[in-house]
Structures are given as structure tokens and as C-alpha cells.
Amino acid sequence: xxxxxxxxxxxxxxxxxxxxxxxxxxxxxxxxxxxxxxxxxxxxxxxxxxxxxxxxxxxxxxxxxxxxxxxxxxxxxxxxxxxxxxxxxxxxxxxxxxxxxxxxxxxxxxxxxxxxxxxxxxxxxxxxxxxxxxxxxxxxxxxxxxxxxxxxxxxxxxxxxxxxxxxxxxxxxxxxxxxxxxxxxxxxxxxxxxxxxxxxxxxxxxxxxxxxxxxxxxx
Amino acid sequence: xxxxxxxxxxxxxxxxxxxxxxxxxxxxxxxxxxxxxxxxxxxxxxxxxxxxxxxxxxxxxxxxxxxxxxxxxxxxxxxxxxxxxxxxxxxxxxxxxxxxxxxxxxxxxxxxxxxxxxxxxxxxxxxxxxxxxxxxxxxxxxxxxxxxxxxxxxxxxxxxxxxxxxxxxxxxxxxxxxxxxxxxxxxxxxxxxxxxxxxxxxxxxxxxxxxxxxxxxxxxxxxxxxxxxxxxxxxxxxxxxxxxxxxxxxxxxxxxxxxxxxxxxxxxxxxxxxxxxxxxxxxxxxxxxxxxxx
Numbered sequence: 047x048x049x050x051x052x053x054x055x056x057x058x059x060x061x062x063x064x065x066x067x068x069x070x071x072x073x074x075x076x077x078x079x080x081x082x083x084x085x086x087x088x089x090x091x092x093x094x095x096x097x098x099x100x101x102x103x104x105x106x107x108x109x110x111x112x113x114x115x116x117x118x119x120x121x122x123x124x125x126x127x128x129x130x131x132x133x134x135x136x137x138x139x140x141x142x143x144x145x146x147x148x149x150x151x152x153x154x155x156x157x158x159x160x161x162x163x164x165x166x167x168x169x170x171x172x173x174x175x176x177x178x179x180x181x182x183x184x185x186x187x188x189x190x191x192x193x194x195x196x197x198x199x200x201x202x203x204x205x206x207x208x209x210x211x212x213x214x215x216x217x218x219x220x221x222x223x224x225x226x227x228x229x230x231x232x233x234x235x236x237x238x239x240x241x242x243x244x245x246x247x248x249x250x251x252x253x254x255x256x257x258x259x260x261x262x263x264x265x
Numbered sequence: 266x267x268x269x270x271x272x273x274x275x276x277x278x279x280x281x282x283x284x285x286x287x288x289x290x291x292x293x294x295x296x297x298x299x300x301x302x303x304x305x306x307x308x309x310x311x312x313x314x315x316x317x318x319x320x321x322x323x324x325x326x327x328x329x330x331x332x333x334x335x336x337x338x339x340x341x342x343x344x345x346x347x348x349x350x351x352x353x354x355x356x357x358x359x360x361x362x363x364x365x366x367x368x369x370x371x372x373x374x375x376x377x378x379x380x381x382x383x384x385x386x387x388x389x390x391x392x393x394x395x396x397x398x399x400x401x402x403x404x405x406x407x408x409x410x411x412x413x414x415x416x417x418x419x420x421x422x423x424x425x426x427x428x429x430x431x432x433x434x435x436x437x438x439x440x441x442x443x444x445x446x447x448x449x450x451x452x453x454x455x456x457x458x459x460x461x462x463x464x465x466x467x468x469x470x471x472x473x474x475x476x477x478x479x480x481x482x483x484x485x486x487x488x489x490x491x492x493x494x495x496x497x498x499x500x501x502x503x504x505x506x507x508x509x510x511x512x513x514x515x516x517x518x519x520x521x522x523x524x525x526x527x528x529x530x531x532x533x534x535x536x537x538x539x540x541x542x543x544x545x546x547x548x549x550x551x552x553x554x555x556x557x558x559x
Binding site: 047048049050051052053054056058059060061062065066093096097098099101102104105113117119121122127140170171172 | 287299300310311314317332333334369370371372373374375376378379380381382383385388410411413414415417418421422426427431442479480481482483529538553554556557
């Protein structure tokens with residue numbers, strides 16, 4: 047833990063896990079949507095469902111969806127700001143069993159009609175993890191530049207993508223691959239020390255068997 | 266391995282003694298070497314944390330309202346309006362500020378988690394009250410905050426600062442001990458005195474349960490911040506008088522880690538024990554649950 051994690055983060059109270067973490071999950075969801083959200087169906091589970099009101103978890107999630115960071119005082123009034131921004135919020139509590147006590151599912155529809163669903167967990171101290179995108183398993187913490195590919199699982203795809211990154215002098219700090227089954231859809235998550243520029247993203251998109259590429263900036 | 270890396274308070278003290286400098290200098294140098302950010306920027310970042318301390322004190326003092334649950338709010342003002350009968354001016358002010366920051370946190374204002382949101386009132390309260398009362402320079406305050414954060418990093422490394430892992434001793438306990446160290450530093454204490462203040466304070470929080478009513482960062486958190494701000498000052502006062510902890514600082518941290526491990530889960534932020542399960546605690550939880558369903 048660095049000194050600025052001990053004396054920090056700077057955040058809107060009252061809880062680093064239930065407020066700051068929730069805001070970061072909302073912000074990460076917006077980043078993954080890559081669009082101005084117009085509708086969000088939010089379902090909270092576990093401890094989030096039990097104590098969301100007193101912790102302002104609902105307001106924090108909506109603030110994140112509006113693009114506010116965890117130390118933005120607008121978090122306090124996010125519901126009315128969402129209304130002004132034309133973002134419709136449909137909020138639910140669920141008593142379904144979940145793996146992590148601080149879990150939320152957010153199904154978003156963007157201005158362009160784009161639909162993305164994410165599952166996020168708040169790990170404590172403001173740290174988060176996005177564990178699903180459109181029901182596919184992922185692991186994103188929002189702390190680094192990240193490139194995500196959706197591709198057909200077959201030999202050589204990972205090597206080709208990392209070769210393109212090497213050509214662009216992009217240093218990979220962490221990398222994980224998830225797949226639902228052999229030869230089925232796979233997701234590759236590559237964390238990098240610097241942002242991946244558009245021309246490199248385009249080269250990766252052109253690799254056969256890669257269906258889509260998304261880049262995320264640290265939140 | 267970095268030149269100024271420290272994983273214990275013994276490391277931190279040894280590095281400072283070797284270079285004939287302060288604990289603050291070692292913490293700053295390690296932050297500079299590990300983050301590759303200039304000393305000037307690192308100091309400016311810590312300085313800006315002091316601005317948020319002040320902002321959160323002001324927010325708590327100026328807002329007369331209650332939290333969403335209605336359980337907390339208004340006590341900082343109440344204590345400020347009352348002439349102290351028992352406490353000295355500094356301790357009285359520290360208690361007021363700790364209530365103010367913790368109430369600000371519960372009412373969703375901006376705070377610095379220090380080390381956590383639940384314990385966010387203690388370090389700002391002690392530091393700001395002492396700085397005002399003793400007229401401490403901004404540089405000395407930044408140094409003190411580096412020392413507190415470096416010590417907190419050691420606690421996090423060798424024990425925990427999460428209530429869910431170690432109970433409230435890990436949150437308010439660590440915060441108070443960090444504040445005691447900062448207080449001793451600002452008062453001109455030596456490197457060893459600063460660490461003794463830390464140890465004397467942390468020892469007296471060991472075993473503290475995290476048992477929040479209805480799972481909220483309100484009861485007992487807010488008032489606990491105020492009481493522990495005063496404890497931090499008492500520990501620092503003793504250290505400044507030359508009183509030493511019989512158990513060395515690193516061993517106190519190890520004891521805290523062990524107590525955290527053997528503490529029942531019911532007392533570690535689950536609200537399944539302690540104050541949360543008292544008749545009143547249960548009634549409050551039931552009332553809030555009902556209000557949420559409505």
C-alpha cells in the first residue's frame with residue numbers, strides 16, 4: 047500500500063467500499079459502454095442490497111454512470127442530475143446468492159442504442175473489479191490502460207496481437223485470457239503501461255478471428 | 266529492492282538514523298524512488314490532502330443536517346458550543362473536529378480516507394487542532410502527514426487496516442496511532458518519540474470490535490473518532506514526556522494482526538455482533554430496512 051492509498055483516496059463519504067467503490071464501478075461501466083448511457087437497469091446484491099441507502103451506493107453508482115469520479119460532490123445529487131441528463135434509472139435489490147458481498151449488475155443502453163451489461167464487485171478501500179461483460183467472464187480493475195479483444199479461440203491469436211503491441215512499443219504489464227469453450231468465443235484482456243493508440247487498435251482489429259477491440263483508460 | 270524501502274518501523278528508524286535524518290524524509294524518498302514522481306510533486310500531493318482535511322472539517326461544522334438514516338449529525342456543533350469542563354483547549358478542539366469530519370463523511374461530503382472512511386476523522390482532527398493551537402508550520406504538517414502515512418503503510422503491510430479483516434482496531438486503532446505519531450512529530454518529538462507515541466496509542470486500541478449498527482459507518486464510528494482523537498493526543502503527550510512502550514512498535518503491530526486473525530467474524534464489520542446486535546441496534550436496523558422497502 048502506497049502512502050497515498052493510506053492517506054487516501056479522497057472521496058465522497060461514507061464508505062470506501064459501498065460509496066467510492068460503487069462510483070468507480072459505475073464509471074467503469076460507462077467506460078465499457080463507450081456511449082452516453084440513456085437507460086440503466088441496476089441490480090444490487092448482498093451487502094450492497096442490505097445497506098445501499100445509508101451508504102449512498104445507489105447515488106454513487108448513478109454518479110459513475112454520469113461520468114463523475116468518486117470525489118465529485120455531484121455524487122450527492124446524482125439522481126436529479128441523471129434525470130436532467132436524460133438517463134433513466136431502474137433500480138432493484140436482489141436477495142439472490144452472489145460470490146462477493148458487494149456485487150452489482152448494470153444493464154445499460156446507450157444513446158446509439160448500444161447495449162452492454164456488466165457485473166462489478168467492490169473489493170474494499172475503493173478497489174473494484176468488473177467480473178463480467180455481457181455475461182462473459184473478465185477481470186478488470188480500472189487501474190491501468192486496458193485493451194480487450196473478443197475473438198474466436200484458435201492458435202496464434204494472442205501471439206499476433208502481442209506482436210502488434212510490440213511493434214507499437216507498448217509495454218504489457220498484465221494479461222489474461224478467458225474462453226467459454228475450445229474454439230468458442232474468447233476474451234483477451236491486456237493491461238499496458240501506456241494507452242494503445244488508434245492505429246495499433248486498428249491493426250489488432252484486422253487480425254483474422256478478432257471480432258472486436260475495446261480500449262479502456264484508467265478511471 | 267529500493268534504497269529507502271521499509272517493511273517495518275524498525276527499518277524506517279534504521280534508515281533515518283543511518284542518514285541522520287527524519288522519518289518524514291525516508292518516507293518521502295521512498296515515495297519518490299518507487300513512484301518516479303519528483304519530490305516537489307509528491308510533497309504537493311500530500312499538501313493537497315491537508316486542504317481536503319480542512320474542507321471536510323468545514324463541511325461538518327457548517328452543515329446542520331442529519332445523515333440519511335438520521336442517526337448522526339449535529340454533534341460537532343453541540344460540542345463546539347459547549348465550554349469544556351474537563352478537556353484542555355487542544356483536546357476539546359480535536360474532539361470537535363473529529364466529530365465534524367466523521368459527520369461530514371456520514372452525510373456524503375468529501376473526505377480523505379485516512380486510512381479508511383470509517384476512521385477518517387482522527388488524523389485530520391488531531392493535526393488541524395494541534396496546528397492551530399501550537400501554530401505549526403505547513404511544512405511541519407506535511408512532514409507529519411508523511412510520517413503518519415508511512416507508518417500506516419507498515420501497519421497495512423504487516424497487519425491490516427480493514428475492519429472486515431481485523432476489526433476496528435485496524436481502522437480507528439491505526440488511525441489514532443497514526444495521529445499520535447503525527448502529533449508527536451509536529452510537537453518536535455525525536456524519531457524514537459514519534460514511534461513510541463504510535464505504539465502507546467495502538468496498544469490501547471487492541472481488540473476493538475467493528476460492530477456498526479445497521480451496517481452503516483455511523484454508530485459507533487462517528488463518536489469513536491472523537492474519543493480516539495483525544496486518546497492519540499494522550500499517547501503523544503506521554504511519549505513526549507519520555508515514556509516508552511515496553512512492547513516495541515513492530516511487536517504491537519504483530520499483536521494487532523494476531524488479534525485480528527482470532528477475532529470472531531461477528532465482530533469484523535458484519536454487524537452480527539456487539540453494538541449492532543443490542544436491542545436498540547437491532548431495532549434501528551429493522552426500522553431502516555422497513556424504510557427502504559417503502
